[in-house]
Amino acid sequence: MSDRQTVLDVRHLSIEVQSDRGQTKAVQDVTFRIRAGEVLGIVGESGCGKSMTCLSILGLLPPSASLTYGSIRLGGRELTGLAPREMIRIRGSEVSLVVQNPMTAFNPLLTIGSQFIETLRLHGFRSRKEATEQAIRCLARMNLKDPGRILSQYPFELSGGMLQRVMIGLSISTNPALLVADEPTTALDSMNRGGVIDAFHAIKANRETAILLVSHDLNVIEALADAVVVMKKGRIIESGTVEKLRDNPEQEYTKLLWEARLTRSSRYQNGSRV
Numbered sequence: 001m002s003d004r005q006t007v008l009d010v011r012h013l014s015i016e017v018q019s020d021r022g023q024t025k026a027v028q029d030v031t032f033r034i035r036a037g038e039v040l041g042i043v044g045e046s047g048c049g050k051s052m053t054c055l056s057i058l059g060l061l062p063p064s065a066s067l068t069y070g071s072i073r074l075g076g077r078e079l080t081g082l083a084p085r086e087m088i089r090i091r092g093s094e095v096s097l098v099v100q101n102p103m104t105a106f107n108p109l110l111t112i113g114s115q116f117i118e119t120l121r122l123h124g125f126r127s128r129k130e131a132t133e134q135a136i137r138c139l140a141r142m143n144l145k146d147p148g149r150i151l152s153q154y155p156f157e158l159s160g161g162m163l164q165r166v167m168i169g170l171s172i173s174t175n176p177a178l179l180v181a182d183e184p185t186t187a188l189d190s191m192n193r194g195g196v197i198d199a200f201h202a203i204k205a206n207r208e209t210a211i212l213l214v215s216h217d218l219n220v221i222e223a224l225a226d227a228v229v230v231m232k233k234g235r236i237i238e239s240g241t242v243e244k245l246r247d248n249p250e251q252e253y254t255k256l257l258w259e260a261r262l263t264r265s266s267r268y269q270n271g272s273r274v
């Protein structure tokens with residue numbers, strides 16, 4: 001995998017947030033990179049800075065947070081300091097976001113098809129026909145049956161798991177170099193989680209898209225990630241391959257995270273429930 005191109009290169013990222021308790025350091029000196037076709041997992045307890053890290057890459061930090069130091073390079077281009085207009089262009093075309101609850105990502109009043117077409121036309125697909133064909137291809141890649149019918153449906157007509165797969169299909173429809181997925185399976189039951197894992201496997205298989213995957217579910221991380229960073233109180237305390245962190249962790253904290261995983265009832269490997 002080392003001969004593949006680096007897609008995302010984050011160095012010494014530091015983010016401060018303003019809260020009732022004053023200014024606090026949410027992310028400190030975080031460094032990692034992801035190559036094409038690679039999935040990097042971020043794990044760690046609630047509040048350790050996973051979402052802030054993701055949001056900074058997308059240029060979507062809340063007003064209470066600011067990037068105080070560091071560099072974020074996407075495809076060799078520095079993102080920190082870019083004008084908001086430029087970040088809007090990059091979001092959706094070069095980097096896409098998959099969120100926990102797909103309902104919040106879709107307009108409930110519009111069909112899935114019109115939302116696909118709107119996105120694709122914003123990002124260079126000239127005709128409706130071309131955009132529809134691309135939407136159908138993406139839904140089929142997500143293993144969704146009858147994509148043409150899905151395009152005519154409204155978000156509320158689909159189950160949470162199907163809608164999540166539709167959102168993942170939409171997020172790759174513009175061929176972004178990077179996909180940021182923040183807890184993409186957390187709101188789903190175990191069957192639907194398997195479907196979403198399969199969808200990410202399908203994206204991985206093209207060996208082009210880099211994926212940053214935040215999940216508190218170590219089963220999902222184990223099924224998908226090539227490498228993992230473990231965060232605690234805003235810092236990376238350990239990183240390495242899934243196998244190394246699972247079988248030979250250096251930090252007690254990492255060990256505890258994996259032990260907690262073993263207490264969960266279902267495990268996934270390559271998308272299948274075992």
Ligand SMILES: Nc1ncnc2c1ncn2[C@@H]1O[C@H](COP(=O)(O)OP(=O)(O)OP(=O)(O)O)[C@@H](O)[C@H]1O
Nearest residue numbers: 017018019026045046047048049050051052062064
């Ligand atoms: N909008 C906000 N304004 C101010 N502080 C925030 C805001 N969102 C998060 N924080 C703080 O920033 C720190 C990092 O939070 P972050 O949301 O990145 O953690 P997380 O690891 O994603 O947690 P979780 O798994 O619960 O989503 C925490 O101390 C949190 O309280």
